[in-house]
Amino acid sequence: MATDVSRRDFVKAALLAPLLPSLLAACRRADRGPVVNFFNWSNYIGKDTLPNFTKETGIAVRYDLFADEEEMFAKLRAGAAGYDLIVVGDYLIPRFRALNMIDPVPPGVLKNQGNLAPGFRHPPYDPDEATVPYLWGTTGIAYNRKTLKTKPTSWWDLWDPKYKDRLSMLDNVRDCVALAMQLLNIPQTTSDPADFKKVRDLLVRQKPLVKMYSSTSYLNSLVAGEIDLAMTWSGDLFQAAKDNPDLDYCLPKEGTYMWVDCLALMRGSRHRENALRLIDYLLEPQVAADNANYVRYASPNAKAWPLADPVLRRDPRVYPPPKRMAELKMHHVLDPEQTELWNQTWADVKVA
Amino acid sequence: MKTLDRGLSWLLAGRRSAASHLLLSPAAAWLIVFLVLPALGLVALSLARNGAYGTVVWSLNLDNYQRAVDPRYVPVLLRTLAFAGATTALCLVLGYPLAYFLSFRAGRFRGALIIALMVPFWTSALVAFYSWMVILGKEGLLNTALLRFGFISAPLGILYTPFSVLLGLVYFYLPFTVLPLYGSLEKIPRSYVEAAYDLGAGRWTAFLKVTLPLSLPGVIAGALLTFIPCLGDFLTAELLGGPRYYLLGNLISNQFLMAQDWPFGAALTTLLLAGMIGGLWAYRRWEPDA
Amino acid sequence: MKKGRGLALYCAGLYAFLYIPLAVMTVFSFNNAHRNVVWLGFTLKWYARLWKDADLMNAMLTSVELAAAAAAIAAVLGVLASYALTRHKNFHGREGYAALLDAPLMIPEVALGVGLLSFLVRAGFELNFGALACAHALICLPYSVGAARARLKSIGGERLEEAAMDLGASEWAAFVKVTLPLLAPAIVSGSLLAFTVSFEDFVTSFFLAGIGIVTLPIKIYAMMKFGVTPEINALSVVLLAATFILLGLNAWLAVRTGEATRL
Numbered sequence: 001m002a003t004d005v006s007r008r009d010f011v012k013a014a015l016l017a018p019l020l021p022s023l024l025a026a027c028r029r030a031d032r033g034p035v036v037n038f039f040n041w042s043n044y045i046g047k048d049t050l051p052n053f054t055k056e057t058g059i060a061v062r063y064d065l066f067a068d069e070e071e072m073f074a075k076l077r078a079g080a081a082g083y084d085l086i087v088v089g090d091y092l093i094p095r096f097r098a099l100n101m102i103d104p105v106p107p108g109v110l111k112n113q114g115n116l117a118p119g120f121r122h123p124p125y126d127p128d129e130a131t132v133p134y135l136w137g138t139t140g141i142a143y144n145r146k147t148l149k150t151k152p153t154s155w156w157d158l159w160d161p162k163y164k165d166r167l168s169m170l171d172n173v174r175d176c177v178a179l180a181m182q183l184l185n186i187p188q189t190t191s192d193p194a195d196f197k198k199v200r201d202l203l204v205r206q207k208p209l210v211k212m213y214s215s216t217s218y219l220n221s222l223v224a225g226e227i228d229l230a231m232t233w234s235g236d237l238f239q240a241a242k243d244n245p246d247l248d249y250c251l252p253k254e255g256t257y258m259w260v261d262c263l264a265l266m267r268g269s270r271h272r273e274n275a276l277r278l279i280d281y282l283l284e285p286q287v288a289a290d291n292a293n294y295v296r297y298a299s300p301n302a303k304a305w306p307l308a309d310p311v312l313r314r315d316p317r318v319y320p321p322p323k324r325m326a327e328l329k330m331h332h333v334l335d336p337e338q339t340e341l342w343n344q345t346w347a348d349v350k351v352a
Numbered sequence: 353m354k355t356l357d358r359g360l361s362w363l364l365a366g367r368r369s370a371a372s373h374l375l376l377s378p379a380a381a382w383l384i385v386f387l388v389l390p391a392l393g394l395v396a397l398s399l400a401r402n403g404a405y406g407t408v409v410w411s412l413n414l415d416n417y418q419r420a421v422d423p424r425y426v427p428v429l430l431r432t433l434a435f436a437g438a439t440t441a442l443c444l445v446l447g448y449p450l451a452y453f454l455s456f457r458a459g460r461f462r463g464a465l466i467i468a469l470m471v472p473f474w475t476s477a478l479v480a481f482y483s484w485m486v487i488l489g490k491e492g493l494l495n496t497a498l499l500r501f502g503f504i505s506a507p508l509g510i511l512y513t514p515f516s517v518l519l520g521l522v523y524f525y526l527p528f529t530v531l532p533l534y535g536s537l538e539k540i541p542r543s544y545v546e547a548a549y550d551l552g553a554g555r556w557t558a559f560l561k562v563t564l565p566l567s568l569p570g571v572i573a574g575a576l577l578t579f580i581p582c583l584g585d586f587l588t589a590e591l592l593g594g595p596r597y598y599l600l601g602n603l604i605s606n607q608f609l610m611a612q613d614w615p616f617g618a619a620l621t622t623l624l625l626a627g628m629i630g631g632l633w634a635y636r637r638w639e640p641d642a
Numbered sequence: 643m644k645k646g647r648g649l650a651l652y653c654a655g656l657y658a659f660l661y662i663p664l665a666v667m668t669v670f671s672f673n674n675a676h677r678n679v680v681w682l683g684f685t686l687k688w689y690a691r692l693w694k695d696a697d698l699m700n701a702m703l704t705s706v707e708l709a710a711a712a713a714a715i716a717a718v719l720g721v722l723a724s725y726a727l728t729r730h731k732n733f734h735g736r737e738g739y740a741a742l743l744d745a746p747l748m749i750p751e752v753a754l755g756v757g758l759l760s761f762l763v764r765a766g767f768e769l770n771f772g773a774l775a776c777a778h779a780l781i782c783l784p785y786s787v788g789a790a791r792a793r794l795k796s797i798g799g800e801r802l803e804e805a806a807m808d809l810g811a812s813e814w815a816a817f818v819k820v821t822l823p824l825l826a827p828a829i830v831s832g833s834l835l836a837f838t839v840s841f842e843d844f845v846t847s848f849f850l851a852g853i854g855i856v857t858l859p860i861k862i863y864a865m866m867k868f869g870v871t872p873e874i875n876a877l878s879v880v881l882l883a884a885t886f887i888l889l890g891l892n893a894w895l896a897v898r899t900g901e902a903t904r905l
Contacts, residue, residue, distance in 0.1 A: 037854065042868050062854055067867055074609045077406065078763050082854055095405050165509065213595050216868050226490055336404030347611035351428050351598040361813035366730030375726035376739050379719040379783060383742050386780040390757035397760055446656065453653045467893050472660045474885050476842040478859050479878040482866060483663030493666060584750020587845065601752040608756050621753045632748050636741060
C-alpha cells in the first residue's frame with residue numbers, strides 16, 4: 001500500500017513538474033497594469049526620471065540597457081517583438097526606416113514637441129520627424145589631469161606609444177571608423193575598398209596601445225586611474241567626473257562629430273499609447289532639464305534650457321559656443337553597401 | 353483502458369523496431385529541430401550573400417568560404433588552433449597524473465575527489481572568470497600580494513595576455529580531459545599491472561609498457577573533448593583576453609552581433625561544425641567501448 | 643613506503659588551482675569595501691543588497707523557471723529514449739541515435755547559439771521564454787539520457803520485469819510498478835544535473851534570450867559590462883552555493899542507489 005502511494009505520487013509529480021514553471025510564470029507575469037518597454041543606452045537617463053513617470057501616470061517602465069547600437073540593432077533584427085520605445089542614433093534612423101523596424105511618430109499627438117529647439121526640428125537625418133530628439137553630445141577625448149603631464153589636444157594622441165595600455169577606445173563602429181577617416185582625410189561617403197584598407201590599417205596600428213575597446217566599463221577604469229586617456233562621449237565622461245574630479249574632456253583640434261540620439265517607436269509595439277506618453281513626458285521642460293542635469297548631455301529642448309543647471313548650461317564642453325558648434329560635423333547617412341563596409345572594417349579591426 | 357495498456361506495452365516491449373523508433377522519436381525530433389535543422393540552416397546560410405543592412409540574399413556561392421581564408425582571418429584561425437592545441441597539451445600533461453592518482457591511489461576518497469573535480473566545471477564559467485579577473489588584474493590580488501612582499505616593484509600585466517587566456521582555457525577544460533582519462537585508466541585490469549611487476553618490471557617500466565599504452569583511448573578521447581569545444585570558445589578570450597587575443601568564437605559572434613554579416617558568420621560556424629563532426633567521428637572510432 | 647607522496651601533493655596543488663577563484667570570490671563577498679583587493683572588515687551588506695534588488699530577484703526566478711522547464715522536458719525525452727536504447731535489442735540506427743544524443747555535448751556553444759538564433763528567426767519563431775526553454779532542454783538532454791541509461795543498465799531490470807510479467811503483468815504494468823520506481827533516483831539525479839546545466843548556461847541564453855528575458859548569468863554579464871560592483875561576488879557565491887547543493891543532492895542520490903552517474 002505504502003509503495004503504491006509513493007509511486008502514484010511520483011507519477012503525479014512527474015506529470016506536474018513541467019506545469020510548475022509555467023504556473024510560476026503565470027503568477028509573476030500576471031497583469032500588473034499598464035507598462036511600456038524601453039530600450040536605451042546605459043548611463044543615459046536620470047535616476048528619478050522613470051520612477052517619477054510611473055508615479056505620475058501609473059505606467060510601469062520595463063527598462064533594458066544596451067552598450068553598442070550595432071548589437072542592439074542585431075538583437076532587434078533577430079527578435080524584434082517586445083520593445084515599445086527605443087533610443088536610436090541619428091545615423092541609424094534611415095536604416096531602421098528602410099527595414100520598417102520603426103513607425104513614425106504621428107504628427108500632432110505630442111503636445112510638447114514644440115519645446116524642441118528649431119535646430120532639432122526636421123533635421124537632415126529625419127526630415128519628416130519620424131523620431132523625437134532625446135539628447136545630443138559630442139565625441140572627444142577624456143583624460144586624467146593629474147596623471148597626464150601634457151593635456152591632449154589632438155586625436156593623434158590616441159596613437160602615441162607613450163600611452164600604451166593606458167588608453168581605451170569606444171567599442172563603436174560609427175565613432176572609430178569615422179575618426180580614422182577624418183584623420184586620413186577620407187570622405188565618409190567612400191565605397192572604395194582601398195580607403196577601408198587604410199582605415200583598417202590605421203586602427204590596427206593603434207591596437208597594441210589600446211587597453212580596451214569599451215563603451216561602458218572603461219569609465220570605471222578612468223575613475224579608478226587604471227587608464228588615463230580615453231575616446232569618450234561627452235556626457236558619460238562628465239558623469240564619471242562626479243566620482244573623480246581630475247577627469248576632464250577635450251574636443252580635439254582636428255574637430256569632431258556631434259550626434260543626436262532620438263526616441264523611436266518600434267513597429268509591432270503593443271503599448272503605443274504608453275510609449276507616446278513617455279515621449280511626451282520626456283519632452284516636458286522640467287523633466288528634460290532634470291534628465292540632462294543628471295546625464296550631463298546637452299538637451300535639444302529649448303524650453304528646458306532656462307531650467308537646467310546653469311553651470312552645465314554655461315559649460316562650453318557641454319554646449320559648445322556658436323563658433324565651435326558650427327565646426328561640429330554630423331555623421332553622413334550611409335547606403336547599405338557603405339554600411340556593410342564600415343561594419344566589416346570594424347569587425348576586422350576587433351579580431352586583428 | 354485495455355487498449356491503452358496494450359499499446360503502451362507494445363511500445364515498451366520493443367519486439368518491433370517501429371516501437372523503438374517511436375520511443376526514441378520525441379528525443380530525436382527535439383535534436384532534429386533544435387540541432388540538426390539549425391546546423392543545416394547554417395550551411396544553407398553560409399552559401400547565401402549578405403544583402404542591404406544585413407539582410408540575407410539567398411544564392412549558391414562559396415565566397416564566404418573564400419573569405420574565411422583571407423589573410424585578414426588566417427591569423428585568427430591560426431591563433432585559435434594554437435590556443436586550442438596548447439590548452440589540450442597542457443590539460444593532458446597536467447591532468448594525466450591527476451587521473452592516475454584518482455584511479456590508482458585515491459582509495460576511499462575517490463568519489464569525493466571526483467565530485468570535487470566537477471564542482472568548478474558546474475560553476476558558471478562567467479563567475480569563475482570574473483574571479484580570475486579580480487585575481488590577475490593590474491590592481492588585483494596577485495599583484496597586490498607580490499608588491500606587498502616586495503617580489504616586484506611595479507604591477508605585472510598578467511590579465512589580457514596570452515597567458516591569462518590560456519589559464520582560463522585550462523581552468524575550464526581540465527575536467528573535460530581528466531574524466532575520460534580516468535575512465536580509461538579505470539578499465540585497465542589491475543592484474544595486468546601486477547603481472548608486469550611479477551615479471552620484474554619497475555614502477556616506471558610497468559607504467560610505460562602497460563598502463564600508458566592501455567590508457568591511450570582515454571588520452572585521445574580527452575584530447576578531443578578538450579580540443580573541439582576549445583575551438584569555439586568565445587567567453588574566455590572575451591573576458592580574459594582583452595582586445596588582442598580574439599579567437600574564432602569571437603570572430604563568429606562578431607559577425608552576427610556586430611558586422612551584421614550572418615552568411616559569413618554561418619560559413620565560419622560551418623567550418624567549426626565540420627571540425628566537430630570530424631572529431632566526433634574520430635572519437636567514436638577510438639572510444640574504448642564503441 | 644612513502645611512494646606517491648609527491649603525486650598526492652601535486653594533485654592537491656591542482657585542486658587548489660581549481661578552487662582558488664571560488665575561494666577568492668567567497669571571501670570578497672563578505673568584504674566591506676567597494677574595491678575588491680583590500681580587506682576592510684566583514685559585512686553582509688552585499689547579500690542584503692542582492693535580496694533587495696528586484697531586477698536580480700527577477701533574473702533569479704527566470705533562471706529557476708527556465709532550468710525547471712528545460713530539465714522537465716529533458717527528463718521526459720531522456721527516459722523514453724534511454725529505455726529504448728537499453729532495453730530494445732534489435733533495431734537499426736541505435737548507434738546513430740546514441741551519437742545524435744551525445745552531439746549537444748560536443749557542439750561548440752557558439753555554433754549552437756548562432757545556429758539556433760538564425761534558424762528560429764528565419765523559421766518565424768518568436769524568441770520568447772518557450773523558445774529559450776526548448777533550446778536549454780536540448781543542452782540538458784545528454785545529461786538526463788546519460789543518468790537514465792546508466793541506471794537502466796545497472797539495475798538490469800529485465801529479470802525483475804520478466805518476473806512481474808510471469809505473474810501476469812503487462813509490459814506497461816511491469817514498467818510502472820517495477821522499472822519506474824527503480825529508475826526514479828536516476829531521473830531525479832539526471833534532472834538535477836540538467837537543472838544545473840541550464841541554470842549556469844550563459845552562451846545559449848546570450849544569443850537566444852529575446853526581449854526582457856534576463857537570466858542570472860546574463861544579468862551577471864551585464865553587471866560586469868556596465869560596471870563592477872561587489873554585489874557580483876555575493877551573487878556568484880549564491881550561485882556557487884546552489885551548485886553545491888544540487889551536486890550534493892546528486893551525489894547523495896548516487897551513493898544511496900550505489901552508483902555514480904556519468905558526467
